[in-house]
Amino acid sequence: MVVPVVQAVRYSVFDWNGLGPLDDFVGLANYARALQDTVFTSAVLNNFLIIGLSIAIQLPLGLGIALLLNREIRGRGFLRVVIFMPYVLAEVVAGVVWVLLLQPNGLVDAVVEGVGLGGLTQLWLGDPEVALGTVMVVLTWKYLGLAVLLFLAGLQGVPEDVYEAAQLDGASWWQVQRRITIPLLGPTIRTWGFLSMIGSLQLFDMVWILTGGGPANSTVTMAIYLINQGTERGQYGYASAVAVILFVISLVLAVLYQQFILRRDTDSAPTPRKAVR
Amino acid sequence: MSAPTTTPAPGRPVPLQPERRGRRTAFGGGGPLVYAIAAVVVVVTVAPVAYAFLGGFRSNAQLAANPTGLPDPWVVDNYVDVLTSPSFWRYTLNSTLVALVTTVIVCVLGVMAAYPLARYQFKGREALALVFTLGLLFPLTVAIIPLFLLVRDVGLTNSVWGVALPQAAFALPLTVVILRPFLAALPKELEEAAMIDGASRFGFFWRVLLPLSGPGLVTVGVLAFVASWNAYLLPLLVLSDPASQTLPLGVASFSSQYAQDTAGVLAFTSLAMIPALIFFLAMQRRIVNGLQGAVKG
Numbered sequence: 001m002v003v004p005v006v007q008a009v010r011y012s013v014f015d016w017n018g019l020g021p022l023d024d025f026v027g028l029a030n031y032a033r034a035l036q037d038t039v040f041t042s043a044v045l046n047n048f049l050i051i052g053l054s055i056a057i058q059l060p061l062g063l064g065i066a067l068l069l070n071r072e073i074r075g076r077g078f079l080r081v082v083i084f085m086p087y088v089l090a091e092v093v094a095g096v097v098w099v100l101l102l103q104p105n106g107l108v109d110a111v112v113e114g115v116g117l118g119g120l121t122q123l124w125l126g127d128p129e130v131a132l133g134t135v136m137v138v139l140t141w142k143y144l145g146l147a148v149l150l151f152l153a154g155l156q157g158v159p160e161d162v163y164e165a166a167q168l169d170g171a172s173w174w175q176v177q178r179r180i181t182i183p184l185l186g187p188t189i190r191t192w193g194f195l196s197m198i199g200s201l202q203l204f205d206m207v208w209i210l211t212g213g214g215p216a217n218s219t220v221t222m223a224i225y226l227i228n229q230g231t232e233r234g235q236y237g238y239a240s241a242v243a244v245i246l247f248v249i250s251l252v253l254a255v256l257y258q259q260f261i262l263r264r265d266t267d268s269a270p271t272p273r274k275a276v277r
Numbered sequence: 278m279s280a281p282t283t284t285p286a287p288g289r290p291v292p293l294q295p296e297r298r299g300r301r302t303a304f305g306g307g308g309p310l311v312y313a314i315a316a317v318v319v320v321v322t323v324a325p326v327a328y329a330f331l332g333g334f335r336s337n338a339q340l341a342a343n344p345t346g347l348p349d350p351w352v353v354d355n356y357v358d359v360l361t362s363p364s365f366w367r368y369t370l371n372s373t374l375v376a377l378v379t380t381v382i383v384c385v386l387g388v389m390a391a392y393p394l395a396r397y398q399f400k401g402r403e404a405l406a407l408v409f410t411l412g413l414l415f416p417l418t419v420a421i422i423p424l425f426l427l428v429r430d431v432g433l434t435n436s437v438w439g440v441a442l443p444q445a446a447f448a449l450p451l452t453v454v455i456l457r458p459f460l461a462a463l464p465k466e467l468e469e470a471a472m473i474d475g476a477s478r479f480g481f482f483w484r485v486l487l488p489l490s491g492p493g494l495v496t497v498g499v500l501a502f503v504a505s506w507n508a509y510l511l512p513l514l515v516l517s518d519p520a521s522q523t524l525p526l527g528v529a530s531f532s533s534q535y536a537q538d539t540a541g542v543l544a545f546t547s548l549a550m551i552p553a554l555i556f557f558l559a560m561q562r563r564i565v566n567g568l569q570g571a572v573k574g
Contacts, residue, residue, distance in 0.1 A: 008422060093550050231425070
């Protein structure tokens with residue numbers, strides 16, 4: 001595992017097509033080129049946008065559904081299986097189905113027209129203005145199940161007597177969730193956020209199938225850019241430089257997240273308990 | 278239907294609180310609103326998959342005329358075509374082979390790495406464990422280019438090993454992180470008892486620990502299998518020869534090759550989904566527990 005990463009650093013300072021000898025040393029020129037390429041910078045931007053939007057969309061939705069499933073409702077087990085199902089499907093398989101759903105005159109168009117919003121139908125994946133939004137919807141569909149699953153596991157860890165005490169004090173269901181459950185779920189939410197962030201940074205399969213990074217590079221991610229430059233164009237030295245940048249960004253984000261967000265869990269474990277009063 | 282369940286049979290002790298699991302009953306079930314939300318969530322989640330399965334039973338003309346309709350009449354040709362095509366079975370066989378090899382390597386190496394980390398005291402143990410934890414941060418994507426070049430240089434392109442070995446290597450951190458606490462939790466007395474009975478450390482590992490770690494191994498095995506079964510990026514680069522390609526690659530190439538044949542593509546993707554869905558339903562608990570356990574650490 002370490003070898004490929006070290007190799008990437010080595011390749012990244014050469015102009016190399018992956019075949020001949022490594023003899024055209026170019027120093028940091030590959031890095032400079034990447035940072036000046038607007039496609040690459042928009043890929044980085046898209047990755048950050050996807051990280052932010054994933055958390056902003058999936059956190060409230062996932063939390064809502066987890067709280068819903070945590071009640072005594074009929075068919076809870078069934079619901080849980082159903083919601084988690086998309087997570088287990090291969091991204092490629094799910095992506096191919098979504099491409100067909102989203103094609104003009106496909107199911108999505110029919111549903112949108114069916115609810116009387118016919119004017120809104122458009123080239124979901126073909127219009128640079130909306131493609132990234134469409135990709136986000138599909139990603140939410142695919143990954144919401146993981147958030148729900150993890151939040152449910154966290155909810156199982158909330159001690160029951162806390163609920164009884166709150167109920168004796170006359171707290172409403174909503175008050176209990178807001179003041180007790182969600183604060184106690186803090187560590188789980190923060191861990192999920194970390195997983196979601198790393199996943200968003202590596203995003204490739206789904207976008208590759210849905211849009212291939214297009215139209216007009218509007219949905220390109222760092223991993224897509226990497227593959228385009230490397231295997232499609234044979235610029236392995238340059239692609240390695242991109243890989244190293246991706247690696248450094250992941251590492252920096254991971255360390256920052258660890259320092260500023262996860263650390264609260266290890267340093268001050270009893271804090272969430274205070275919220276219980 | 279109502280009377281016999283509400284009045285307990287005479288002579289039997291009446292349960293004080295006939296509630297299930299005793300959790301959350303305080304806030305009761307849900308009103309109609311809760312069920313309505315649940316129904317919407319289920320429909321949105323299932324619709325794409327259901328559309329694919331049903332769409333596979335329709336003709337392209339039916340799909341074009343009315344995208345939302347049910348099959349009328351039901352057409353089985355699409356499914357028959359896929360099931361009788363040798364390429365579909367070749368993809369499936371390749372996927373199975375790659376996933377099995379990956380899983381076996383992950384389980385064997387995982388337990389071998391996790392065992393000393395969990396049960397022996399030695400210098401640098403925590404540092405070594407940290408290496409595996411940090412490994413979680415480096416998914417395959419980051420290293421894909423040098424990894425591909427490495428696989429090519431050792432001549433493993435278009436071979437099962439070219440995909441299975443790197444996949445196993447990158448699945449190892451998660452495996453060790455899950456297995457280590459699992460192995461550490463097995464009681465120390467067992468080890469002492471085995472030693473008294475004359476078992477060597479290796480004997481203990483082989484005869485006692487390995488059988489006992491079955492559930493943990495199944496969990497990591499299932500996770501590795503699913504990850505390998507669904508993998509796309511590495512096979513995309515390593516397996517360029519159609520004869521060696523796996524199911525996700527097959528789905529992708531079929532769907533671009535027969536882009537006009539929507540019904541055919543839906544049938545192909547549906548059939549490609551089935552193994553994963555069956556596996557998921559059968560192993561649901563393992564997958565769920567594994568992922569939840571990994572996060573709790």
